[in-house]
Amino acid sequence: MAGTAELERFFREVAGLDVDKSDVQRFRTFVDEKVDGIAIAARDAARWNGRDVIAPQDLPLTKGLQERIREFGKLDVADEFRAMLRGSLRRPPDDVTFGEETEDSLTDVFGGLGVALARSFRILDPDVRNPSAQHWDRAFELLRLTV
Numbered sequence: 001m002a003g004t005a006e007l008e009r010f011f012r013e014v015a016g017l018d019v020d021k022s023d024v025q026r027f028r029t030f031v032d033e034k035v036d037g038i039a040i041a042a043r044d045a046a047r048w049n050g051r052d053v054i055a056p057q058d059l060p061l062t063k064g065l066q067e068r069i070r071e072f073g074k075l076d077v078a079d080e081f082r083a084m085l086r087g088s089l090r091r092p093p094d095d096v097t098f099g100e101e102t103e104d105s106l107t108d109v110f111g112g113l114g115v116a117l118a119r120s121f122r123i124l125d126p127d128v129r130n131p132s133a134q135h136w137d138r139a140f141e142l143l144r145l146t147v
Contacts, residue, residue: 062146068113
């Protein structure tokens with residue numbers, strides 16, 4: 001499956017975790033869910049500010065997510081991970097239009113979310129090496145509460 005090697009390197013660098021092909025689909029499910037949530041919140045912010053096109057300042061980026069985005073940018077695997085995300089990000093709902101600058105920043109936003117996700121496994125289970133389906137479910141639930 002496309003993206004397996006990039007995801008493996010990413011999780012290894014960020015949190016010392018071993019992931020496999022089945023985890024690629026779990027990660028894509030997570031990203032798809034977040035695309036919709038971010039797109040809808042950003043669309044609402046843009047409309048509130050009298051715009052139809054979403055600008056970067058409309059994205060719902062918490063302080064913690066902004067910090068994870070900065071950490072993502074410093075990773076050795078950031079460029080290859082961005083390329084993987086760029087080729088696989090699902091389009092947002094039809095009533096959402098991202099501006100070009102916003103579109104360009106989305107891979108970093110999802111890179112930052114990936115950093116948060118990878119680190120959440122260590123918080124949930126400091127000894128985990130290869131996350132199970134249960135670890136993924138718990139991590140998703142944790143991030144749904146905060147992001």
